[in-house]
Amino acid sequence: xxxxxxxxxxxxxxDWRGSxxxxxxxxxxxxxxxxxxxxxxxxxxxxxxRDGSIESIGEAGSLPADLDGDIEVIEAGGLTAFPGFxxxxxxxxxxxxxxxxDIETGTRAAAAGGYVGLVAMANxxxxxxxxxxxxxxxxxxxxxxxxxxxxxxxxxxxMKGEELTEMAALRDAGAVAFSDDGVPIRSxxxxxxxxxxxxxxxxxxxxxxxxxALSGDGVMGEGDVxxxxxxxxxxxxxxxxxxxxxxxxxxxxxxTAHMQHLSARISVEAVEYAKQKGAPITAELTPHHLVLxxxxxxxxxxxxxxxxxxxxxxxxxxxIEALKSGVVDCIGTDHxxxxxxxxxxxxxxxMMGVIGLETAxxxxxxxxVLPGLVDLATIVERMTAGAALFELEVxxxxxxxxANIALVDLEAEWEAGAEGWESRSQNxxxxxxxxxxRPVMTIVAGRVAYRQRAFRLGAVA
Ligand SMILES: [Zn+2]
Ligand SMILES: [Zn+2]
Numbered sequence: 001x002x003x004x005x006x007x008x009x010x011x012x013x014x015d016w017r018g019s020x021x022x023x024x025x026x027x028x029x030x031x032x033x034x035x036x037x038x039x040x041x042x043x044x045x046x047x048x049x050r051d052g053s054i055e056s057i058g059e060a061g062s063l064p065a066d067l068d069g070d071i072e073v074i075e076a077g078g079l080t081a082f083p084g085f086x087x088x089x090x091x092x093x094x095x096x097x098x099x100x101x102d103i104e105t106g107t108r109a110a111a112a113g114g115y116v117g118l119v120a121m122a123n124x125x126x127x128x129x130x131x132x133x134x135x136x137x138x139x140x141x142x143x144x145x146x147x148x149x150x151x152x153x154x155x156x157x158x159m160k161g162e163e164l165t166e167m168a169a170l171r172d173a174g175a176v177a178f179s180d181d182g183v184p185i186r187s188x189x190x191x192x193x194x195x196x197x198x199x200x201x202x203x204x205x206x207x208x209x210x211x212x213a214l215s216g217d218g219v220m221g222e223g224d225v226x227x228x229x230x231x232x233x234x235x236x237x238x239x240x241x242x243x244x245x246x247x248x249x250x251x252x253x254x255x256t257a258h259m260q261h262l263s264a265r266i267s268v269e270a271v272e273y274a275k276q277k278g279a280p281i282t283a284e285l286t287p288h289h290l291v292l293x294x295x296x297x298x299x300x301x302x303x304x305x306x307x308x309x310x311x312x313x314x315x316x317x318x319x320i321e322a323l324k325s326g327v328v329d330c331i332g333t334d335h336x337x338x339x340x341x342x343x344x345x346x347x348x349x350x351m352m353g354v355i356g357l358e359t360a361x362x363x364x365x366x367x368x369v370l371p372g373l374v375d376l377a378t379i380v381e382r383m384t385a386g387a388a389l390f391e392l393e394v395x396x397x398x399x400x401x402x403a404n405i406a407l408v409d410l411e412a413e414w415e416a417g418a419e420g421w422e423s424r425s426q427n428x429x430x431x432x433x434x435x436x437x438r439p440v441m442t443i444v445a446g447r448v449a450y451r452q453r454a455f456r457l458g459a460v461a
Contacts, residue, residue: 008393010402011086011117012052012445014148014176015141016107024070025052025403025446031060032076032407036083036397037377038384047081049403052445056399074441076407083395084116084404084442085361088386089181089206089260089284089332091353092149094140095133096125101337101424103137104144106357109335109423111146111450113357114406114439116395117387119150121206122159123182129154129165131173138174146449147442150176150390155194155205161186167197176390179206181260184242186212191246195255204282204389205257207246209267210308214238219348221263221309225294231348234309236264243267247274247281258389259283261334263308265318272327282329282389283322285382287360288429290319290331291367296429302343302350303429306336323382324374330386331379333360337425354429359416361408362435370436405443412438 012018027049034045034057044060050069060077067073087110093101103120110118120137122128128137134151141149153175157163159182167178178194184207185191191205198205215238220226222233243259247270250257259271262283271283288306293313296304304310322328336353343350361383368374387394395404417431442450 008388008391010393011148011387011395011404012402013392014117014150015138016145016148016444017143018445018447021146021447021449023072023447026050026069026071027403027443027446028063028067028071028073029076029081029405029407030063030073032079032081034081034397035377035380037381038083038394038396039398041397047397049446052403052447054397054399054401054403057397078409079440080408080410081397082114082380082406082408083384083397084406084444085114085383086387086395087115087118087333087335087357088330088389090118090120090335090357091123091337092120093337094124094137100339103140103149105422105424106335107145107147107149109355109357109421111442112422112439113359114361114408114442115147115357116404116406116442116444116449117148117392119152119176119390121181122152122154122179127154127159128152129157131166131169134170134173134175147444152177152179152206154178155180155185156190159183161190164190164194164197167194168201171201171203175203177203177206181206181208184208184210184212188245188249192249192253195249195253195257199253199255206260207257208260209239209242209246211238211242214241219305220297221294221311223294223312225297229298236266236311236315239264239308240266240270243270244274247279250281251277251279254280256280260332261286261289261308262319262322262328263289263311264315268318268322268327275327283327284330284332284386285319285323285328286332286334287356287363288354290316290323291363292429300347302345302347303354303427303431305347305350305352306354307352320368320373324378329382330389331360331382332386333357337423338427339425343427354427355421355423355425356428358422359428359430359435361439362437363430365410365437366435403443403446406439407441407443408437408439410437412436414438
């Protein structure tokens, strides 16, 4: 992804309950291995944070014994400090479906996953299509969110794909982007008009790419496994044809859009082609599409039911290549909570979607980094890059930057879900999996947004 624009705002320009979190924004993190592919650091360092910003980064052991002022010292030897992660694709389910998730639980799950910011989708009940709803959500986030949270508004009224929302007024109310995620924008003409407004009012358009006519009644990826199970499949062209159509419209209107959750090799090819032609688009991958295939669906366990669906090993390999090459810009979880009663039922009837905030980094580290498929720096780069989609500063560990940091124990071994979840829902496709690595502390603007219970403090000066 290109460098963040000069006008990028700090993550804390989004809403969160910053000043009510523990700490005063003064911390010293001592002896952690600091790994930040953007600032080019990989080594043991001491980081001093004052008033929410990184004051200095020195060699490990270089801190004066008598650090002055009100500063909490965190002994972090053996841990790794990354720039905090940013998730451009989260379903917080509020307003209207708080039995699945809300701002408080969803952002707590994010903080527990090492995330220092996120953007919530607008396919709530009702959908977020009025400026007053954006204002109300922002107020709630300012009181309840553990990490800075941005809200999208829908592109079309009630997500019906017919009439555009008042995009300028929604931007004025603070919508960070637009999305009808959950469903595609069927009409090319409606999307074209949305792009014309996008060009004027800013805020990228996030696209769930799927041609409903091609997806039909599909409940899983179309292929050998769907044929063997006798289940209706969604063909990969359902996704790629819409990507090509919309990328052409972006190029024609010189307006930006973001292709969410790519699932197939031909979708990657479509994005690559469009970018080569100069279309101002970006694209995203989820941990579940990078790690799992449709073979999981043989279990008929609805924890493996999501949209877009899991696909073949060949598709998965293409996604991994796209992650490495940069054809795909960032990783988003598509964290999609559902109640047990909506998931622990026959596969064909179950809702689509999985939670993902608390497992994203550990899953990618365990399944892609440790086997040598993708290097750690690339994972960190793609897990932070999503902030740039919203003209926000991408988290970086460098002097002067807002102190947004994920402190991770790369050696921790744990079983996903064994201790329960911070999320209100538990529909994880990784539940029960043995994972290596775990975030132990998440710092947003120098404040402790999450601290693992088992992670003991150093001295408090
Ligand atoms: Zn979607
Ligand atoms: Zn989604």
